[in-house]
């Protein structure tokens with residue numbers, strides 16, 4: 001059986017390690033950066049800060065040692081996007097000649113470079129790693145996967161054989177895994193939905209209703225697809241698990257850190273206050289800034305993302321932001337590129 005390890009002992013890394021340990025992989029080593037979590041996972045088999053109330057499989061073993069992590073045939077990356085480059089730089093030092101499969105589960109875009117996570121990884125490790133790298137994304141809150149509630153996700157990789165191998169490793173009666181060759185679309189779906197989840201949370205915080213939420217989800221998906229296609233993704237990927245699927249779960253669930261962050265902003269809290277209160281990583285905040293900067297000079301209409309940026313980073317009153325979204329010029333619902341069957 002393959003040896004598996006995980007870098008990032010937060011909610012998602014721990015939930016995935018537990019999932020694979022339940023499937024029979026043993027041990028699944030998880031890199032943590034704090035003695036407290038090391039002791040708690042190895043002695044009590046819990047990670048209360050990140051997965052309250054969840055009893056972990058005894059084969060989930062925490063370590064603070066990269067030497068143990070690189071012994072694996074497959075390494076899962078579950079760190080915040082702003083830490084990915086540092087993590088890969090460190091990993092590279094330990095890898096030497098080893099070439100494990102890497103599975104990125106991080107949903108974000110790097111600020112400054114505007115790279116997707118797989119691009120960050122390849123830029124540090126080199127092009128020869130493209131065929132060793134897969135991306136896993138989809139509507140999978142750690143709180144539910146760790147309780148084995150039926151969930152589904154998607155794996156993208158350059159080579160079909162690698163996507164199928166990773167599919168087989170993660171697939172279980174409670175986690176159904178699909179494959180998709182569109183790495184760009186799968187990564188962007190997971191990263192961009194976080195911005196729309198912030199916007200949905202802001203609308204909730206303002207006291208708006210389900211109609212508002214549905215409008216944000218639907219028109220948010222249009223923006224995700226518009227930007228995604230401009231960046232080389234395939235349109236249909238956004239109708240899948242890493243697009244619509246993850247967007248729905250994140251905008252609707254109180255598990256979502258991004259949605260909870262947005263609610264606090266809608267209630268009038270500052271960026272700093274919301275960051276302190278949510279504690280764990282709300283990826284949409286950095287991703288919103290990265291996307292705003294990346295697209296500022298592009299001829300792309302991204303009204304929800306733009307208003308979200310202005311509310312988060314320019315102190316704009318969110319009610320004014322919503323009002324400006326509502327009072328833009330009248331529009332056709334369907335994108336120009338797909339309008340052939342929709343003209344009068």
Ligand SMILES: NC(=O)c1ccc[n+]([C@@H]2O[C@H](COP(=O)([O-])OP(=O)(O)OC[C@H]3O[C@@H](n4cnc5c(N)ncnc54)[C@H](O)[C@@H]3O)[C@@H](O)[C@H]2O)c1
Pocket residue numbers: 007008009010011012013031032033050078079080081083086087105106107108140141142143279280281283
């Ligand atoms: N939580 C979920 O339900 C979920 C589901 C799917 C994908 N994701 C994605 O997975 C990524 C991680 O999310 P999370 O929910 O686990 O976040 P989290 O805040 O719960 O945990 C992040 C973990 O990364 C660790 N970490 C930070 N810097 C590190 C470093 N340099 N080296 C090693 N570890 C480091 C932290 O100590 C923490 O344990 C995010 O991109 C998120 O979008 C999360």
Ligand SMILES: O=P(O)(O)OC[C@H](O)CO
Pocket residue numbers: 107138139140141142194197246249250255256257258259281282283
């Ligand atoms: O808690 P969030 O908002 O980071 O969402 C977690 C996952 O991306 C849901 O699939």
